[in-house]
Amino acid sequence: MVLTINSTPRKDGFRMPGEFEKHKGTWMLWPTRTDTWRAGAKPAQRVYVEVAKAISKFEPVTMCVRAEQFENARALLPHDIRIVEISSNDAWMRDIGPTFVKNDKGEVRGIDWGFNAWGGIKEGLYFPWDLDLLVKQKVLEIERISRYDATDFITEGGAITVDGEGTLITTEQCLLNPNRNNNITKEEVEDKLLQYLNIQKVIWLKDGLVGDETDGHVDEVVFFVRPGEVALSWTDDPGHPQYAVLQDAYQRLEKVTDAKGRKLKINKIHLPNQITLSETESLEIDYSCYSFERSPEVTFISTYINCYLCNGAVILPTFNDPQDEYAIEAFKNMFPDREIFPINTREISVGGGNIHCITQQQPLP
Amino acid sequence: MVLTINSTPRKDGFRMPGEFEKHKGTWMLWPTRTDTWRAGAKPAQRVYVEVAKAISKFEPVTMCVRAEQFENARALLPHDIRIVEISSNDAWMRDIGPTFVKNDKGEVRGIDWGFNAWGGIKEGLYFPWDLDLLVKQKVLEIERISRYDATDFITEGGAITVDGEGTLITTEQCLLNPNRNNNITKEEVEDKLLQYLNIQKVIWLKDGLVGDETDGHVDEVVFFVRPGEVALSWTDDPGHPQYAVLQDAYQRLEKVTDAKGRKLKINKIHLPNQITLSETESLEIDYSCYSFERSPEVTFISTYINCYLCNGAVILPTFNDPQDEYAIEAFKNMFPDREIFPINTREISVGGGNIHCITQQQPLP
Numbered sequence: 001m002v003l004t005i006n007s008t009p010r011k012d013g014f015r016m017p018g019e020f021e022k023h024k025g026t027w028m029l030w031p032t033r034t035d036t037w038r039a040g041a042k043p044a045q046r047v048y049v050e051v052a053k054a055i056s057k058f059e060p061v062t063m064c065v066r067a068e069q070f071e072n073a074r075a076l077l078p079h080d081i082r083i084v085e086i087s088s089n090d091a092w093m094r095d096i097g098p099t100f101v102k103n104d105k106g107e108v109r110g111i112d113w114g115f116n117a118w119g120g121i122k123e124g125l126y127f128p129w130d131l132d133l134l135v136k137q138k139v140l141e142i143e144r145i146s147r148y149d150a151t152d153f154i155t156e157g158g159a160i161t162v163d164g165e166g167t168l169i170t171t172e173q174c175l176l177n178p179n180r181n182n183n184i185t186k187e188e189v190e191d192k193l194l195q196y197l198n199i200q201k202v203i204w205l206k207d208g209l210v211g212d213e214t215d216g217h218v219d220e221v222v223f224f225v226r227p228g229e230v231a232l233s234w235t236d237d238p239g240h241p242q243y244a245v246l247q248d249a250y251q252r253l254e255k256v257t258d259a260k261g262r263k264l265k266i267n268k269i270h271l272p273n274q275i276t277l278s279e280t281e282s283l284e285i286d287y288s289c290y291s292f293e294r295s296p297e298v299t300f301i302s303t304y305i306n307c308y309l310c311n312g313a314v315i316l317p318t319f320n321d322p323q324d325e326y327a328i329e330a331f332k333n334m335f336p337d338r339e340i341f342p343i344n345t346r347e348i349s350v351g352g353g354n355i356h357c358i359t360q361q362q363p364l365p
Numbered sequence: 366m367v368l369t370i371n372s373t374p375r376k377d378g379f380r381m382p383g384e385f386e387k388h389k390g391t392w393m394l395w396p397t398r399t400d401t402w403r404a405g406a407k408p409a410q411r412v413y414v415e416v417a418k419a420i421s422k423f424e425p426v427t428m429c430v431r432a433e434q435f436e437n438a439r440a441l442l443p444h445d446i447r448i449v450e451i452s453s454n455d456a457w458m459r460d461i462g463p464t465f466v467k468n469d470k471g472e473v474r475g476i477d478w479g480f481n482a483w484g485g486i487k488e489g490l491y492f493p494w495d496l497d498l499l500v501k502q503k504v505l506e507i508e509r510i511s512r513y514d515a516t517d518f519i520t521e522g523g524a525i526t527v528d529g530e531g532t533l534i535t536t537e538q539c540l541l542n543p544n545r546n547n548n549i550t551k552e553e554v555e556d557k558l559l560q561y562l563n564i565q566k567v568i569w570l571k572d573g574l575v576g577d578e579t580d581g582h583v584d585e586v587v588f589f590v591r592p593g594e595v596a597l598s599w600t601d602d603p604g605h606p607q608y609a610v611l612q613d614a615y616q617r618l619e620k621v622t623d624a625k626g627r628k629l630k631i632n633k634i635h636l637p638n639q640i641t642l643s644e645t646e647s648l649e650i651d652y653s654c655y656s657f658e659r660s661p662e663v664t665f666i667s668t669y670i671n672c673y674l675c676n677g678a679v680i681l682p683t684f685n686d687p688q689d690e691y692a693i694e695a696f697k698n699m700f701p702d703r704e705i706f707p708i709n710t711r712e713i714s715v716g717g718g719n720i721h722c723i724t725q726q727q728p729l730p
Binding site: 003004066067070071074079080082083084085086087131134137138141142144 | 368369431432435436439444445447448449450451452496499502503506507509
């Protein structure tokens, strides 16, 4: 029964599991925006297909598409990937999709957060975002999963990472940004996260990566490898534009304890070179006054941290960069029990995110 | 795994169950066409809601809606009715949805028939029908049900009724109509039905009801109450426009035996008065050169036979007609173990069908 529950996960004994816990499957959205994605989104679609195919080796994948792209997506995706019609304004399921919570009795529910395209009409990435607003509910309806209505609090899945044991990491830059929730205090934000994700402790980083279109999503900076252990974007080069941000993040993470009182083990994962669009590529992107400008002068974020943990594997972004092989090696060491599955994702990076941003896990009950 | 199977249900041991067998649930489509439905489809939507609510007392209902009607449908339908985004050109799930088949091992599959809006560009009811064409596949994808590709044979769910034990009834007017499959013989049609529905015997009526927009769908004429027993639209009045058609149907049904060699028990269900639109109502319907004309001169079909059998109930169309009470009584006698649930469905009749036309059962595995 699809029902909107007038309560909170905390009251009902539901918690957000870690991404590393077992999934029932993965949700994705099909890219189409011609003011985000170059060349009619065709190069991006090809990489989305690669990502979906990779994940589907390990768990069921559902791709959500607009009506007019159903046939094309069906032609490009293998048949074991389910395609459902769910319209959206862009294709970032991490942020547009629901956050799932579960209890110990084998029940799963979904949280329907507020959303304003990463900053609203003035600072957001496009306008309107009317279709995005209904994606969370539509995913839950298909699965007949009950829904918590948290639409009065604007946030995105990419703004948080949890260890499933009471700890959440986020950034002040994003979650305290007045372009999301105006006139809200840090304590009020913490309370929302405590109530809806049923965590006990919020670890606040100051900023996300420089140039992040999402106002500093934590999922470009750090993620939980397992409880008590994180992986952090890193550079040792003081001249690197991300140096200061990552030093600050490291110092904060080094000092804190998690909800269980543990110090965190921190794995530093060196950044690849940053990415730009060529003049030709930039000309393949439609102009819209509301949209983020994608000119050859803009640097796009690239980091291995925006990977995706699925059942028995890590789907790892690579960039045809000298750093790739070291990242793969580091991930193999961090995840001895998971297959490391690298995919060259430059075409997703230049849209403003990476594998983590375009996926959303649905936990096993 | 959603897979298109390169075989036929007959080869694989799957058969179409009778509608009276147990359902997993019911699929419906949300009406929106302003050239089919008067007053922006609002009166029709209210009756669709009543039908969905009635069925949902007995089994799960999924309503498929276009993106732009998701919120409105969600507001009008109770929360235990699932709503999914599936775009369509009109709202007749019987004809636009898949036909489900099952085997003895607990597996269910779906048939994706060809469709041309009941007659193609010249004789069909609207143009285009591009969205309708994908509805069958989209329903199957959501349920992760494998698909038989029968798109080279154009037919509709309303054109057939089966007893689940090898017998199918249809009309020559519809299934041999060159506006569906040109240059196809009766034997070839029978072979398609045998291969895909795994029946043994086709009982051919000559025509459907006079004025039926679908070229004589059998589901306005007769349906299987249970194996060996049917209910037939009826009139004793030789001046009634449907008299000749129904006499002919009766004589054919009286003579035949079914696939198991049984004579059929025939329940005659007297027709209510036929229905017309008022001048005012007709003016509330948009004009389109491709669409069926809905003027006050047109008579719309009304019959209790276009009912829907769901788990433990019959959802029965009524018309605020003196005949209603006799029909309810007759249905109670035919179905002593089912609840008879009457709904005034005039607003669906004037769109060209009734409760059977707007529903499609998904059998229990």
